[in-house]
Amino acid sequence: MKSKYMGRKARLTRREMLGTGALAGVSVALAGAVEAAPRAGIPDSWDEEVDVVVVGTGFAGLAAAIEAAKAGASVALLEKMRTPGGNSIISGGVIAAAGSPMQAEEGIEDSVDSLYDDMMKAGLHLNHPKLARIVAEKSVETVQWTIDELGVEYRGLTHMGGHAVPRSYSLSAGSGSGIIVPQLNKLKEMGVEPRTRTLLKHLIRDAEGRVVGVQIHEKFKHPNMDSGKPKTIRARKAVVMATGGFGSDPDFRMLQDPRLGGDLDTTNHPGATSEALREAMNIGCVLIQPSWIQLGPWTSPDERGFGYAPHFVQGVSASFGLWIDTLTGKRFVNELADRKTRADAILAAGNKCIAMSDAEGYAKGSAGRPTDTLDKMKANGVLMEYATLEDMAAAHDIPLEALQATIDTFNQSVDAGVDSDMKRYFPNNVGKIGTAPYYVVRLSPKIHHCMGGCGINEKAQALDVVTGDPIPGLYVAGEASGGVHGASRLGSCAYADCLTFGRIAGQNAAAEAG
Amino acid sequence: MTIPTKLRRMFWASGFFAVCLVLVSICFPSSLVGQNCGIPGYTGSEQICAPANGGLGIVLASDSGDRRRSRQQKGEEGHSGNAFSVLGKCSSCHLEDPVLPEGHVATVEMPLAHCRTCHTPKRPMSLAGKMPLDHKHALVGFGCVACHSEEAPFEEPEMEVCLTCHGTLAQLAARTDPSLHANPHGSPHGAPYAECTLCHWQHEESEDYCATCHDFDFALP
Numbered sequence: 139m140k141s142k143y144m145g146r147k148a149r150l151t152r153r154e155m156l157g158t159g160a161l162a163g164v165s166v167a168l169a170g171a172v173e174a175a176p177r178a179g180i181p182d183s184w185d186e187e188v189d190v191v192v193v194g195t196g197f198a199g200l201a202a203a204i205e206a207a208k209a210g211a212s213v214a215l216l217e218k219m220r221t222p223g224g225n226s227i228i229s230g231g232v233i234a235a236a237g238s239p240m241q242a243e244e245g246i247e248d249s250v251d252s253l254y255d256d257m258m259k260a261g262l263h264l265n266h267p268k269l270a271r272i273v274a275e276k277s278v279e280t281v282q283w284t285i286d287e288l289g290v291e292y293r294g295l296t297h298m299g300g301h302a303v304p305r306s307y308s309l310s311a312g313s314g315s316g317i318i319v320p321q322l323n324k325l326k327e328m329g330v331e332p333r334t335r336t337l338l339k340h341l342i343r344d345a346e347g348r349v350v351g352v353q354i355h356e357k358f359k360h361p362n363m364d365s366g367k368p369k370t371i372r373a374r375k376a377v378v379m380a381t382g383g384f385g386s387d388p389d390f391r392m393l394q395d396p397r398l399g400g401d402l403d404t405t406n407h408p409g410a411t412s413e414a415l416r417e418a419m420n421i422g423c424v425l426i427q428p429s430w431i432q433l434g435p436w437t438s439p440d441e442r443g444f445g446y447a448p449h450f451v452q453g454v455s456a457s458f459g460l461w462i463d464t465l466t467g468k469r470f471v472n473e474l475a476d477r478k479t480r481a482d483a484i485l486a487a488g489n490k491c492i493a494m495s496d497a498e499g500y501a502k503g504s505a506g507r508p509t510d511t512l513d514k515m516k517a518n519g520v521l522m523e524y525a526t527l528e529d530m531a532a533a534h535d536i537p538l539e540a541l542q543a544t545i546d547t548f549n550q551s552v553d554a555g556v557d558s559d560m561k562r563y564f565p566n567n568v569g570k571i572g573t574a575p576y577y578v579v580r581l582s583p584k585i586h587h588c589m590g591g592c593g594i595n596e597k598a599q600a601l602d603v604v605t606g607d608p609i610p611g612l613y614v615a616g617e618a619s620g621g622v623h624g625a626s627r628l629g630s631c632a633y634a635d636c637l638t639f640g641r642i643a644g645q646n647a648a649a650e651a652g
Numbered sequence: 653m654t655i656p657t658k659l660r661r662m663f664w665a666s667g668f669f670a671v672c673l674v675l676v677s678i679c680f681p682s683s684l685v686g687q688n689c690g691i692p693g694y695t696g697s698e699q700i701c702a703p704a705n706g707g708l709g710i711v712l713a714s715d716s717g718d719r720r721r722s723r724q725q726k727g728e729e730g731h732s733g734n735a736f737s738v739l740g741k742c743s744s745c746h747l748e749d750p751v752l753p754e755g756h757v758a759t760v761e762m763p764l765a766h767c768r769t770c771h772t773p774k775r776p777m778s779l780a781g782k783m784p785l786d787h788k789h790a791l792v793g794f795g796c797v798a799c800h801s802e803e804a805p806f807e808e809p810e811m812e813v814c815l816t817c818h819g820t821l822a823q824l825a826a827r828t829d830p831s832l833h834a835n836p837h838g839s840p841h842g843a844p845y846a847e848c849t850l851c852h853w854q855h856e857e858s859e860d861y862c863a864t865c866h867d868f869d870f871a872l873p
């Protein structure tokens with residue numbers, strides 16, 4: 139029978155797989171571990187040979203492919219899904235750059251150290267310092283690269299939670315497609331096109347420990363891991379694994395953090411699963427910090443996935459409105475704190491919180507956005523509009539007096555220029571709350587980012603689980619790698635990480651002796 | 653009226669090659685040119701209605717048995733021979749399998765435009781999702797070689813092939829139901845999310861790819 143409803147039911151299927159997966163694990167253990175983790179041997183003859191195999195077509199994979207091709211390497215660019223782009227193409231469209239030209243224009247002072255400090259603080263200092271510093275140091279160069287080499291367009295700066303100052307470039311396109319599409323175009327010019335529906339099944343490591351190629355499945359049909367036709371590709375120089383995180387893989391998520399099981403929604407694309415990481419472990423990569431799985435604090439239970447909510451919750455309410463605990467009518471967190479702080483606070487408050495703004499706050503926070511966003515959010519049922527504060531309080535069971543007092547305090551803070559309650563950063567144009575109508579989005583954190591992944595060094599080389607040394611011929615970049623962000627990634631730092639280390643991986647892969 | 657699930661399943665299971673048998677006669681019925689290609693919401697000009705291969709569509713010969721010519725299909729099993737039949741004659745491929753609900757009017761020689769007298773697009777009885785798209789293409793006169801090469805291997809055609817008839821992406825986006833709060837043909841995720849085959853499949857049931865992440869629930873053909 140055909141793959142009916144494959145994508146539509148993919149989440150459910152994975153959830154179902156969770157059960158069978160656990161059972162399979164038991165029977166495999168009984169049958170012997172050798173069966174469970176077969177390593178691919180070196181084929182008698184390879185079906186194809188290239189210089190560099192790049193797996194994954196998100197920011198990291200495409201950046202690696204561009205650099206490798208630019209250095210003259212022949213590249214096979216593999217992607218298991220029907221469409222390229224992974225999490226990158228559906229992402230929110232902001233990239234951090236510390237000390238950038240746009241900041242200079244706006245008179246915002248910033249530095250590499252400041253970004254680095256913010257990353258380390260949010261990461262609870264579990265970040266691998268050298269890796270984090272590379273991302274901070276190269277942040278401006280990376281954004282400039284997207285502009286100069288790819289022709290990417292940005293519309294302004296955004297202040298993301300946990301950052302000392304506004305330093306995040308916002309893509310004009312409004313989503314990661316604003317970089318992915320130019321990356322794909324660039325690659326097309328260079329004669330490299332993604333081979334979609336091509337699954338990385340095995341990494342092939344030779345007797346000397348070098349990764350010499352891959353076994354793939356062509357015509358793969360997500361999520362059926364046995365689908366497609368096996369084929370081998372020899373990588374004369376190296377393999378770059380840029381396969382992203384595992385946010386859509388409840389099975390693997392639960393192994394790392396048993397609280398994050400199948401019932402939780404995620405912002406990730408359905409292909410964000412763990413098989414490539416499992417294979418990396420299978421051939422001797424070391425997985426680091428995989429339990430640090432980030433929940434996004436700005437999502438809504440009234441829609442699936444990332445959806446529309448973050449535009450309002452982060453873009454509008456966090457800077458120009460308030461987040462309210464509906465039980466108390468009070469603020470419960472600095473709305474611009476890092477994600478972990480905020481998601482934890484929402485959960486601690488019983489997951490009954492809302493983000494709100496008044497009409498003026500909405501106008502300020504949504505400047506530059508398409509004007510129909512408001513209508514779309516309302517039509518979708520994710521954003522609710524109320525003619526009065528009383529209506530809003532009634533609709534969400536918020537004690538009105540307490541709510542009014544919270545708003546009064548906030549308005550006094552605006553007058554004073556300092557947030558007495560939460561010490562939130564105030565932009566120049568922050569205003570008092572009081573102009574109807576009022577807008578509300580309900581809050582419910584969702585699985586968003588995997589901080590952990592393969593351990594790598596500063597050259598993006600994967601590290602061997604036994605020796606701790608680099609595995610020759612294997613690079614890992616982007617969300618598939620671990621260490622840059624420690625316990626919690628700051629908003630807009632994944633773009634910087636993925637593009638920076640993707641480029642590093644591609645350059646170094648192409649520079650290997652073939 | 654919905655076709656009972658079991659029947660639908662049989663219908664789908666009959667698959668791709670079966671339909672090819674029905675698609676064998678060659679002439680392009682002049683009656684179809686200048687209509688709307690049978691494409692829901694399609695209001696383009698007749699020029700872009702011509703099949704990509706330069707005006708030669710394999711059609712189900714309904715109008716004139718005399719003009720009907722069989723094309724010898726080479727290659728795989730089920731893909732060969734002259735076992736073609738007339739437009740809308742389900743039994744030529746589905747044999748005894750009942751693919752239509754009991755009491756359905758006879759469909760023999762019925763082109764898609766006539767099906768639509770009852771099965772109006774975007775109305776409850778719309779055929780969206782109820783019939784493989786290759787069948788619909790066949791019923792408006794577009795057979796295998798309208799999209800594929802004449803010789804195996806029959807690869808997935810480039811998107812340009814679809815756009816030859818269906819208009820540019822911008823035109824498609826403009827024609828998409830404006831009451832939807834998201835335009836599936838104008839996704840903010842960019843060009844890769846506008847690939848026709850991301851959602852619209854010919855020989856298998858189409859899939860709302862947006863629904864892997866969103867609640868949009870588009871009724872897609």
Ligand SMILES: Cc1cc2nc3c(=O)[nH]c(=O)nc-3n(C[C@H](O)[C@H](O)[C@H](O)COP(=O)(O)OP(=O)(O)OC[C@H]3O[C@@H](n4cnc5c(N)ncnc54)[C@H](O)[C@@H]3O)c2cc1C
Pocket residue numbers: 193194195196197198199216217218219222223224225226227228229230231232233234314336337338339380381382383405406407409410411413414444586587615616617618629630631632633634636
């Ligand atoms: C909704 C959303 C919004 C976000 N917004 C932002 C933001 O605004 N700013 C920011 O900095 N970060 C943001 N992030 C995080 C950031 O987008 C991701 O961390 C980043 O895009 C990851 O890039 P990547 O190249 O590592 O992986 P991905 O973009 O996920 O690409 C990995 C690719 O590898 C493919 N793949 C996986 N396994 C295999 C296999 N076995 N074989 C073949 N292919 C395989 C996948 O299908 C996928 O296409 C957001 C994330 C999400 C989900």
